[in-house]
Amino acid sequence: MSAKLTIGFILNPFAGIGGSVALKGSDGEDTVKQALAKGAVPLAEKRVSQALKLLQPYAKAIEFICPAGAMGHDCLVAMGFDANVIFQPQQPSVASDTHGFIMALNDYGQQQPIDLLLFAGGDGTARDICAYVSDSTPVLGIPAGCKIHSGVYAVTPIAAGRMVEHMVNGELLSLVEANVMDIDESAFRDGVVRAKRYGEMTIPDDLRYVQSVKSGGKESDELVLADIAAEVVDLIDDSRAIVGSGSTVAAVMELLQLDNTLLGVDVVAEQELVAADQTAAELIKHAQTALGNDQLCKLVVTVIGGQGHIFGRGNQQLSPQLIRLIGIDNIIVVATKSKLQSLQGRPLIADTGDSELDQQLSGYIRVVTGYRDYVMYPLSSPQ
Numbered sequence: 001m002s003a004k005l006t007i008g009f010i011l012n013p014f015a016g017i018g019g020s021v022a023l024k025g026s027d028g029e030d031t032v033k034q035a036l037a038k039g040a041v042p043l044a045e046k047r048v049s050q051a052l053k054l055l056q057p058y059a060k061a062i063e064f065i066c067p068a069g070a071m072g073h074d075c076l077v078a079m080g081f082d083a084n085v086i087f088q089p090q091q092p093s094v095a096s097d098t099h100g101f102i103m104a105l106n107d108y109g110q111q112q113p114i115d116l117l118l119f120a121g122g123d124g125t126a127r128d129i130c131a132y133v134s135d136s137t138p139v140l141g142i143p144a145g146c147k148i149h150s151g152v153y154a155v156t157p158i159a160a161g162r163m164v165e166h167m168v169n170g171e172l173l174s175l176v177e178a179n180v181m182d183i184d185e186s187a188f189r190d191g192v193v194r195a196k197r198y199g200e201m202t203i204p205d206d207l208r209y210v211q212s213v214k215s216g217g218k219e220s221d222e223l224v225l226a227d228i229a230a231e232v233v234d235l236i237d238d239s240r241a242i243v244g245s246g247s248t249v250a251a252v253m254e255l256l257q258l259d260n261t262l263l264g265v266d267v268v269a270e271q272e273l274v275a276a277d278q279t280a281a282e283l284i285k286h287a288q289t290a291l292g293n294d295q296l297c298k299l300v301v302t303v304i305g306g307q308g309h310i311f312g313r314g315n316q317q318l319s320p321q322l323i324r325l326i327g328i329d330n331i332i333v334v335a336t337k338s339k340l341q342s343l344q345g346r347p348l349i350a351d352t353g354d355s356e357l358d359q360q361l362s363g364y365i366r367v368v369t370g371y372r373d374y375v376m377y378p379l380s381s382p383q
Helices: 029-037 044-053 056-061 073-078 095-111 123-130 157-168 185-189 218-236 247-255 280-292 320-326 337-341 355-361
Strands: 005-011 062-067 083-087 116-121 139-143 173-183 195-206 240-243 266-269 272-275 297-302 309-311 331-334 348-350 363-370 373-380
Touching: 005 044, 005 095, 005 157, 005 363, 044 073, 044 116, 044 139, 044 157, 056 062, 056 157, 062 073, 062 095, 073 083, 083 095, 095 123, 116 123, 116 157, 123 139, 123 173, 123 195, 139 157, 139 195, 157 173, 218 247, 218 297, 218 331, 218 363, 240 247, 240 280, 247 297, 247 331, 266 280, 272 280, 280 297, 280 320, 297 309, 297 320, 320 355, 337 363, 337 373, 348 355
Parallel strands: 005 062, 005 116, 062 083, 116 139, 240 297, 297 331, 309 348, 331 363, 348 373
Antiparallel strands: 173 195, 173 373, 240 266, 266 272, 363 373
């Protein structure tokens, strides 16, 4: 894949600083000051370096987006990586700087989607990120804090590095929802463990290459497609949806009990068929109508088996103008895991006829492979 893996990166430089001096946490500016006064030495950057060391051979294949100074840039440069600074934190940094960077990253992602947000800290850092990060951004935590109750962290810094290495090498990774947990530090210092769930974030996970409901045979295939269809119906909800061609997408229309143009493109609004077998010009008008009424417009496409194309083969009605109107975040790609596995590691392909758009689409894309089941898969362009 020619496109670089784009990683947002943020480091809480004071993560875990209270642990060595028995403060049982590092949340809050006062706690950090107490820890430093007691002689505590920041160790978060050392933990991060264990993960980043595994990625040094791939430095040219990764683009890091980060805050300035000790919250990201310093560590990345010291490890030999190029990094694009998009946020200036205070000196020394405070919790609100995490919020500020995540909001800047969300804005950046509107133009250039982020493949992964890699962060280092503890449960407090995970909470801060969860409150602001875009729902479409997968995250992965490098454990560096005193408290690691959240499921968004790798088991070790090295494990986090290995996961990113898999992504750089184009290996399949599932996406799963993981809870963000934290405990009350004040109560914990008094010997009381009081945990609370603060939300969930999407993380990459090891892929189970064979889908559990698929064991070969027509009945199992139908179960897989039914799971995919159920997830897509939830995703399109009451939006206007442009539904592409192919048997996997046809399962969505079947679940909605709507007529389907197997080799054409149909339009669904509020889960009712409003237009069948539309041309490129007609589809643009549908998208403009939806957007003009402040309604979301989503595009559902599948993968051409054996080839990997999602645009440019059998769906030329999905023009570059239409894709830009809808927006990358509103594209829903569906495929069975067996279809992805049949590509033998080759990336999906976007061949829209607009090379600039193809490059913008390149990177990792979320593929619906079942109900609440996704994988991250590389998408490339003809170049």
